[in-house]
Amino acid sequence: xxxxxxxxxxxxxxxxxxxxxxxxxxxxxxxxxxxxxxxxxxxxxxxxxxxxxxxxxxxxxxxxxxxxxxxxxxxxxxxxxxxxxxxxxxxxxxxxxxxxxxxxxxxxxxxxxxxxxxxx
Amino acid sequence: xxxxxxxxxxxxxxxxxxxxxxxxxxxxxxxxxxxxxxxxxxxxxxxxxxxxxxxxxxxxxxxxxxxxxxxxxxxxxxxxxxxxxxxxxxxxxxxxxxxxxxxxxxxxxxxxxxxxxxxxxxxxxxxxxxxxxxxxxxxxxxxxxxxxxxxxxxxxxxxxxxxxxxxxxxxxxxxxxxxxxxxxxxxxxxxxxxxxxxxxxxxxxxxxxxxxxxxxxxxxxxxxxxxxxxxxxxxxxxxxxxxxxxxxxxxxxxxxxxxxxxxxxxxxxxxx
Ligand SMILES: [Fe+2]
Numbered sequence: 001x002x003x004x005x006x007x008x009x010x011x012x013x014x015x016x017x018x019x020x021x022x023x024x025x026x027x028x029x030x031x032x033x034x035x036x037x038x039x040x041x042x043x044x045x046x047x048x049x050x051x052x053x054x055x056x057x058x059x060x061x062x063x064x065x066x067x068x069x070x071x072x073x074x075x076x077x078x079x080x081x082x083x084x085x086x087x088x089x090x091x092x093x094x095x096x097x098x099x100x101x102x103x104x105x106x107x108x109x110x111x112x113x114x115x116x117x118x119x120x
Numbered sequence: 121x122x123x124x125x126x127x128x129x130x131x132x133x134x135x136x137x138x139x140x141x142x143x144x145x146x147x148x149x150x151x152x153x154x155x156x157x158x159x160x161x162x163x164x165x166x167x168x169x170x171x172x173x174x175x176x177x178x179x180x181x182x183x184x185x186x187x188x189x190x191x192x193x194x195x196x197x198x199x200x201x202x203x204x205x206x207x208x209x210x211x212x213x214x215x216x217x218x219x220x221x222x223x224x225x226x227x228x229x230x231x232x233x234x235x236x237x238x239x240x241x242x243x244x245x246x247x248x249x250x251x252x253x254x255x256x257x258x259x260x261x262x263x264x265x266x267x268x269x270x271x272x273x274x275x276x277x278x279x280x281x282x283x284x285x286x287x288x289x290x291x292x293x294x295x296x297x298x299x300x301x302x303x304x305x306x307x308x309x310x311x312x313x314x315x316x317x318x319x320x321x322x323x324x325x326x327x328x329x330x331x332x333x334x335x336x337x338x339x340x341x342x343x344x345x346x347x348x349x350x351x352x353x354x355x356x357x358x359x360x361x362x363x364x365x366x367x368x369x370x371x372x373x374x375x376x377x378x379x380x381x382x383x384x385x386x387x388x389x390x391x392x
Contacts, residue, residue: 007177007182015240053311059309060176060268060309067201067205095350
């Protein structure tokens with residue numbers, strides 16, 4: 001799982017016009033610079049918004065990748081829905097449907113700390 | 121009285137990008153309320169605008185994510201999004217590095233804040249400024265609370281940050297306005313974009329108006345995620361604004377606008 005790397009690539013594409021130009025010219029040349037799994041690289045190469053969403057890419061990063069590819073807003077939302085339909089629930093990141101990865105633990109820790117503070 | 125104005129408003133790229141798809145009457149009343157907020161800020165005599173925002177991986181990424189950050193530059197560029205997509209023209213927004221420096225120094229006495237001498241504004245700041253200061257003639261001090269990449273700072277720390285900003289403002293002779301900006305409940309950029317939990321939002325804003333600190337800080341992240349979506353984490357900006365202001369609030373606009381993927385919110389606070 002290299003969700004971090006996938007998001008890093010898309011984040012860089014969103015903010016670096018030169019990288020964006022290179023990417024549009026030759027996807028693979030840019031993909032080589034990042035350590036993505038085959039599945040992740042394939043999703044980026046194929047502009048597979050649905051799979052990228054399922055892999056856990058944050059929408060605040062993904063929506064700009066979609067806009068860069070000229071995908072209209074309504075189509076972008078539909079592609080994510082189709083992705084969940086085809087590939088199953090989101091596997092990682094903020095939208096992991098089984099809850100919110102990390103947040104329960106985070107929340108529990110905060111409660112404990114607060115209780116401790118109240119006691120002590 | 122160096123803090124002369126405090127308020128909050130919602131943001132979202134759809135507010136400008138998808139303007140033509142919104143119900144015209146609701147949209148225009150929302151825009152009107154935002155512009156009126158700009159008028160109030162100008163009328164307050166503010167010389168500086170502190171914007172407490174929650175950006176979206178424009179400057180801060182998971183390689184080095186600050187819980188709190190403040191800008192310290194004489195100018196900021198924006199928007200980082202495609203201007204044609206956001207429908208906001210590229211602009212250089214004035215900052216004030218010296219004023220930032222003094223505010224940051226003061227905030228650091230109680231909250232560890234990162235500073236940034238370079239900051240490209242995303243829609244979280246550009247959309248509010250587009251309406252509040254359309255001439256971009258008020259120097260801005262941008263502040264960010266990480267509301268996107270967990271782990272997130274606890275709500276009571278967002279409150280502490282607001283209090284730190286207030287005492288920082290009080291330690292300068294300049295008149296300062298402060299605006300917090302974020303969604304309330306929303307599921308932006310996801311398949312649930314457009315979903316809004318209006319009752320949850322109204323309860324939250326009741327607490328905000330009443331300056332009910334305990335109720336404002338009582339939400340857990342799990343509660344927020346369940347009831348208000350990942351966009352709801354941005355209540356941290358409203359909480360910081362409440363802590364900075366100290367007084368009761370007044371709602372100018374509070375209506376759901378689903379195509380904007382958020383509630384339209386415009387509200388101000390008594391600075392006490
Ligand atoms: Fe936001």
